[in-house]
Structures are given as C-alpha cells and as structure tokens.
Amino acid sequence: MKKLKYILFLSLIVLISCKGKEGGGGDGGVDPPPPVPAPTVATLSAPAKDSECLDGENVEFKWNASQNTDSYEIIIKNLLTQSIQSQTGLTTTSVTINLEKGNPYSWQIISKSNSTTETAASDKWKFYLKGDPVSNYSPFPADLISPKAESTVSPGSIKFEWSASDVDSGDTLTFDVYIDTSNPPTTRIKANYTTTSLDHTLNDVGTYYWKVITKDNSGSNSDSGVSKLSLIHI
Numbered sequence: 001m002k003k004l005k006y007i008l009f010l011s012l013i014v015l016i017s018c019k020g021k022e023g024g025g026g027d028g029g030v031d032p033p034p035p036v037p038a039p040t041v042a043t044l045s046a047p048a049k050d051s052e053c054l055d056g057e058n059v060e061f062k063w064n065a066s067q068n069t070d071s072y073e074i075i076i077k078n079l080l081t082q083s084i085q086s087q088t089g090l091t092t093t094s095v096t097i098n099l100e101k102g103n104p105y106s107w108q109i110i111s112k113s114n115s116t117t118e119t120a121a122s123d124k125w126k127f128y129l130k131g132d133p134v135s136n137y138s139p140f141p142a143d144l145i146s147p148k149a150e151s152t153v154s155p156g157s158i159k160f161e162w163s164a165s166d167v168d169s170g171d172t173l174t175f176d177v178y179i180d181t182s183n184p185p186t187t188r189i190k191a192n193y194t195t196t197s198l199d200h201t202l203n204d205v206g207t208y209y210w211k212v213i214t215k216d217n218s219g220s221n222s223d224s225g226v227s228k229l230s231l232i233h234i
Contacts, residue, residue: 036113036115036116037068037116038068038116038118038119039068039069039113039116039119040069040111041121041123042069042109042111043066043122044062044107044122044123046060046061047059048127049125049127050140050165052128056101056130057098057101057129058096058097058098059096060096061074061096061097064093068111068113069111070091070113070114070115071089071091072093072109072110072112073088074087074097074109074110076097077106078100078104079104079105079106079140080104081103082225085097099129100129101129101131102129102132103128103129103131104127104138104140104222105128106124106125107124107125108121108122109121109122135218136168136216137168137220138216138220138222139164139166139171139215139216139220139221140165140166141222141224141225142162142163142164142175142212142214144210144224144225145161145162146160147160147229148227150228151229151230152230152232152234153229153230154234155203155205156201156203157201158201159197160179160197160199160200160210161196161197162196162197162212163196164212166216168218171216171218173214174193174214175190175194175212175213175214175215176215177189177190177200178212179200179210180209181206182209183209183228184209184211184226185208185209185210185211202231205231205232206231207230208229208231209227209229210229211223211224211225211227
C-alpha cells in the first residue's frame with residue numbers, strides 16, 4: 001500500500017512538471033508584445049531643393065507620406081533672420097504657409113506616431129522665396145558640418161567642413177573662414193577659399209567659435225552663423 005501511494009505521488013509530481021513546461025517554462029508568463037514600429041522618413045517634394053519659389057507669399061509645401069506615421073510637423077527657418085516657425089499635428093502631406101518674400105528659407109518634415117515617442121526627421125531643403133525682381137541672388141548661408149556645434153575635440157589639426165549652394169547655378173562660390181576665441185569670430189584665417197573643407201591647427205585649450213561667409217562672383221554674400229567647439233586634452 002505504501003508503495004502504491006509513493007508511485008501515485010511521483011506520478012502527480014511528473015504531471016505538474018509537464019503542465020509547467022507547457023505553460024511557458026513554468027512561470028505562467030506570456031510573450032511580450034512586438035515593438036511598435038517607428039515612423040519612417042518623409043521624402044520632400046516642393047518647393048524643390050535650392051530653387052527659386054515663384055508662388056508669392058503663400059507657399060505650398062508638399063512631401064510624400066511616410067510609413068507608421070499619424071501626423072507631421074513642418075519646421076521652416078528664415079536663413080537671414082534665423083527665425084523659425086512650425087506647424088504640428090498635420091495629417092495631410094501638404095500645407096500652405098504665408099512667408100515673407102525676398103528671403104532664403106530651409107524646411108524639414110518630422111514624422112510622428114501616436115504609438116511611440118520615436119520620430120523621423122527628413123532632409124532639410126533650402127529655397128528662395130521670390131521678392132522684387134533681381135538679377136542675382138545671394139548664396140544660401142553655408143551649413144557648418146564639422147566639427148559639430150558644441151563638440152569637444154583634441155588640440156592639433158582639426159578638419160573644418162561645410163556645404164554651400166546657390167540658386168544662380170552659374171555663380172562661382174568662394175569662402176572667407178573665421179575662427180577665434182571671440183563670439184562672433186573676427187579673425188579671418190582664409191579669404192576667397194575655393195573648397196568646402198579646411199585643415200586648421202589649434203593648439204591652445206579653450207572655447208573657439210567659427211563661421212563661413214559665402215560669396216559669389218556678383219558681389220553677393222551670406223553668413224553661416226556661428227558654431228562653437230571646445231578644445232581639451234582627451
């Protein structure tokens with residue numbers, strides 16, 4: 001009789017153990033839900049990149065729909081005044097916005113989802129909003145690429161890089177590069193420079209500021225604005 005009870009007891013343990021394995025390892029848990037897909041990047045359409053916009057004060061912005069997206073934010077920057085305006089909660093892929101004529105602008109679309117905090121930023125495109133008739137447009141302000149703003153680098157030879165463009169496709173662009181410890185920088189280290197990268201040596205630790213003036217062959221110019229970097233021994 002004792003032997004029979006012992007066999008029944010072992011059988012019960014085996015049965016409970018098997019049920020535990022069937023329930024996902026015996027912890028009773030369930031598989032976590034799949035991750036929520038992040039929005040993808042929207043593709044810009046109009047105004048076209050580096051174009052002269054002819055639509056007066058009311059500019060229609062268009063872009064292609066991005067995946068996993070519930071709404072969009074448009075960010076528009078006046079490249080002369082550095083002022084920014086934006087609209088959020090856009091559920092269509094176009095919007096018309098009133099802008100001041102005769103100014104250069106950049107614009108960008110941010111894709112957003114109601115299911116995740118992740119967002120996706122499109123490329124930035126630049127355009128001129130046509131004002132009074134002119135024979136020549138100023139170059140777009142240069143985009144300062146490297147070193148990135150607020151970055152920390154070691155003393156020594158540093159590569160400074162920027163990008164530049166102009167509505168007037170036939171123009172030749174040159175650059176004046178300013179780097180020093182004052183803000184804004186006043187020390188011009190290169191004048192009428194013809195490429196968009198420069199190796200320059202800085203040996204003393206501290207905070208430096210740099211900017212690029214873009215000039216065309218018609219006498220027009222634009223200011224990139226100032227970027228900051230710190231030199232420390234890393």
